[in-house]
Amino acid sequence: MDFEFSETSQAIQARLKGFMAEHVASRDPEWQQVVERDGIFPPPFIDELKAKARAAGLWNLFLPHLNDDEPGTRLSNMDYAPCAEIMGRYMWASEVFNCSAPDTGNMEVLHMFGTPEQKRDWLVPLLDGRIRSAFAMTEPDVASSDATNVRTTIRREGDEYVVDGRKWFITNAADPRCKILILLGLSNPDRPESHRRHSMVLVPMDTPGVEVVRNPTIMHHLAHEGHCEMRFTNVRVPVANLVHQEGEGFAIAQARLGPGRIHHCMRSLGQCELALELMVERAGRRKTFGSLLRDHGTVAEWIALSRLEIEQARLLVLKAAWLIDKYGTKGARKEVGLIKVIVPRIQTAICNRAIQTFGAAGLTPDTPLPALWTWGRALQIIDGPDEVHLRTIARLEVKEQAARRPKAQ
Ligand SMILES: Cc1cc2nc3c(=O)[nH]c(=O)nc-3n(C[C@H](O)[C@H](O)[C@H](O)COP(=O)(O)OP(=O)(O)OC[C@H]3O[C@@H](n4cnc5c(N)ncnc54)[C@H](O)[C@@H]3O)c2cc1C
The missing domain is CATH 1.10.540.10 (Acyl-CoA dehydrogenase/oxidase, N-terminal domain)
Structure with a gap:
């Protein structure tokens, strides 16, 4: 290795x-x-x-x-x-x-x-950083961690798709530079397979009928780029705005969320390192009962546990990245699930210890710790809640063990 x-x-x-x-x-x-x-x-x-x-x-x-x-x-x-x-x-x-x-x-x-036209109109400006974009899947009216529930409709009428429904937690939708949404909606409700009923379409933000309703705070923090609630009323886009094929929304989502999920985990490791650095620095300069905080057994253990957790998680993140490079998103399904669960958990645990080490100051915006804790907490839900990843991991584990067992003669 x-x-x-x-x-x-x-x-x-x-x-x-x-x-x-x-x-x-x-x-x-x-x-x-x-x-x-x-x-x-x-x-x-x-x-x-x-x-x-x-x-x-x-x-x-x-x-x-x-x-x-x-x-x-x-x-x-x-x-x-x-x-x-x-x-x-x-x-x-x-x-x-x-x-x-x-x-x-x-x-x-x-x-x-x-398509070449979609790339010219949207990918080129995105790669140039001239515009920003959003991904609209989650809905207030249905449990979206099972995305087959998504019910915003994408209805074909002549040369157009008509989009109607509500979405929320749409990151970036409040950014004035956000010009394009990739929206997942129900296009083929009569298909027998629930995973082939949804499609993705490109919806320019300035299309009539696209509305940003509000930008809720996340644990009291207002993200200015937004995690917005949106309404779509009789929104018409040309059929050329379909991404890939009708009914292929889930296949695209699988491809999208593999690297996307591991990027979040990679960034989180940087945030865990920062929280640990702040904890060590603080524990090395404050004294209680005659000792530096770092010399109290409890705080020393917090420091050690945090290092241990970061090293474990980083190896797993790198394994997931390596598997995606070698075998594609599908080949890393289990590891992507594992890191999606473990990294936000260690982020909140490490930030929590660091906040405690700072005493009351740890709760104020004088350090980035509250923001880092909040983000770790949100990541336990973003891109699917932990429980859904745990379900996938357990299913894959059971399947793998069954495959390992010798077959009965
Ligand atoms: C800061 C932030 C940014 C986001 N950005 C976006 C974005 O840009 N675009 C977008 O489309 N969405 C976005 N989301 C939404 C996120 O993807 C969804 O919230 C998530 O998929 C869960 O869907 P839900 O909120 O409808 O929860 P629900 O589906 O209602 O689930 C509620 C709870 O049920 C439990 N649960 C679900 N399934 C199981 C199970 N199998 N076993 C046991 N328990 C279970 C879980 O505890 C879960 O938290 C964002 C969310 C946040 C917090």
Whole structure:
């Protein structure tokens, strides 16, 4: 087993760390003021940082199979993992390198399934970072962790598809630069197989009948890019906006969510490292009852457990990335489920310990810990709740064990 990343990845990691220190960490106080406190989004300096990152060759790091004429580094998923971890330390940093969700997953879909016209109109501006995008699956009226329940309709009328329904938690929909939605809806309700009744269509945000209803807070935090509730009333798009084929929505979703899920986990590891660093730093300078916090057994154990959990989770994330590189999303199904469950759990556990180490200060926005905990908590639901992943893992385990058992003569 080779634990070394490719030379290209190592070089990019070094440049990325330098860029993060020089341009992102130094800008974070400005982000906190302008975006979080003044509510100005996107902040005026983001385009300048994006241009600098692109000029430094730190652009579209996530897509391994880019064509020659498309901008990006073509790193494998395995080689991208440490880069995503570096970017993940600041919640807003990935966009600087055109590597933020849900654009990354949407670019993957368009890259894999888009027609030449769809690529020209939407993939090219996304790869250039000129526009942003959203993915609209979840609905307020049905349990969307079983996506076969999705009931927003996509009805064909002549040369158009007509979309009607409600969606919510649509990340990016409040961003004024968000120009396109990939929407999953019910197009073929009469098909016998429940997994072949839904399709994906491209819905430009400025289509009449598309409405952003509200942007709810997540654990009291207002994300300015939005996790929005939306209404679609008699929304008409040309049939050319169908992605791939009618009834293939789930096949596309499977392909989309593999790398997308592991990207979240990779970024989370960076956030876990940051929480642990903050915990160690604080525990090394505060004293109670004559000892530094780090010398109290309980706190020492928190530090050790956090390191142990990060190392375990990172190896599993890298295994999942390696499997996707070698065998595709399908070949990594179990490992993708495993990391989707374990990484957000360790993120909340580590952040919780770090918050406790800070005492009351840990609950304030003076450190990023509350935001990091909140994100870890949300990730236990985003892209499917833990219970659905555990169900998949258990089913695969049972199947694999059955296959291993000697057959009765
Ligand atoms: C911050 C954030 C951003 C999001 N961004 C997007 C986005 O951009 N686009 C989008 O379409 N969606 C997005 N989502 C929505 C997310 O994907 C859904 O919330 C998720 O899939 C769960 O669907 P649901 O909320 O309808 O929960 P439900 O389906 O109602 O499930 C509720 C609960 O039931 C339990 N449950 C479900 N199935 C099982 C089972 N088999 N066994 C045991 N228990 C079970 C789980 O505990 C689950 O949490 C986002 C969510 C959040 C919080």
